Amino acid sequence: MQPFAGAEPLVGEVVALRTFRVEESGLLLPLYSEQSWTSEQNTATCTLGNHQAPADNCDCGFYAYGSPRAAAQNRGMRYVQAVVSCWGGVVAGTQGVRAQHARIDGLWLHPEAPPWLRKRVAARYPSTRLYDTVDALLTAHPLSVLPSYTPVGPRDRRPQLAAGIAGSAGLALGALPLDVLRGSAVLWACWLAAVGLVGAATLWCCLGARFPGRLVAAGIAFALTAWLVAPLFGLAGWLLRLPVLRGALVAVGSFLLTLRPHYFPVVTPKRERVYYTARA
Ligand SMILES: [Zn+2]
Incomplete structure (x- = not known):
């Protein structure tokens, strides 16, 4: 069974927890989509297949976690927590659900969320109640407990560590001059393997x-x-190295921003790009 799939489809409403990004305008956005939620019923569509969301062999539908512990995996939960009612087609997994319809019942924004932003969110979502604490939110809107949910154990850091080591090795290989790479059979073989792997990963992410x-x-x-x-x-x-160097700079910059006092992430609406800014 997978985190968000595997169990039999459910009937009735399921109450679950999720996070959003907050746009300057007060709109709530999912993490990976620019399609904002409305105050009333939201209906998920699938961008990958010609079917009703959520489908069993697809990843579509609105995602929501079954417990605060499961939701804590998501960094956005530090700033925004929302209790949502899910209905229609609902697929449950070990960590949460994917749903066809959802509505935001209750919302908590981190105390650092500026008052002007709170006002805009409240105006955009008149049927959503705002809470000052996560406890108050969860007491007013108890989460559904489904049989498919399993407790979240201590986080396994090994995959992250392995990815870090592989990533550093790859970066080191790409920084070497060609004659050094070709001078060693081992380095050359590693380089070829690395190019094959990331190339295949790129294709898979785009197509599969x-x-x-x-x-x-x-x-x-x-x-x-x-x-x-x-x-x-x-x-x-070095021109080809620019995207990674730029990405590294942006990542470091964004991380430093989060360390600023009174930081709360606000999404600035942009035609194509969306990024976080800090506002006191
Ligand atoms: Zn789908």
């Missing part, structure tokens, strides 16, 4: 993958591919 956020992942995989093939182009290869 169905998880939310696959386009973001495709962008990262593509930037890594460019970084890895850079040694083939000598000095001009």
Whole structure:
């Protein structure tokens, strides 16, 4: 059974927990979509297949966690927590549900959320109650307990560690001059394998993958591919390294922003790009 799939479809309303990004205008946005939720009934559509969301062999539908512990995996939960009622087609897994219809019943914003933003959110979502504490939110809107939910154990850090080591090794390989790479059979073999892997990952994210956020992942995989093939182009290869260098700068910058006092992430509406800014 998977985190958000596997159990029999459910009937009736399921109350679950999720997070949103908050746009400057007060609209609530999912993490990987620019499609804001409305104050009343929201209906999920599938962008991947010609079927009603959520489908069994797809990743579509509105996601919501079954417990605060499961939801805590999501960084956005630090700032925004929403209790949602889900109905229609609902697929349950070990960590939460994917649903066809959902409505935001209650909302908690971190105390650092500026008053002007709270007002805008309240105006956009008149039927959603705002709470000052997570406890008050969860007391007023108890989450459904489904038989498919399993307790979340201590987080396994090994996959993260392995990814970190593999990533660092890949970055090191792409930073080497070509004659050094070709000078060692082992390095050359590793480099070829790495190029094959990230290239395949890029293709898979673009064409085969169905998880939310696959386009973001495709962008990262593509930037890594460019970084890895850079040694083939000598000095001009530094142009290919720019996407990764730029990404690293943005990542460090965004992280430093979160350390600022009174930080609360607000999404600035942009035609194509969306990023977080801090506001006191
Ligand atoms: Zn689908």
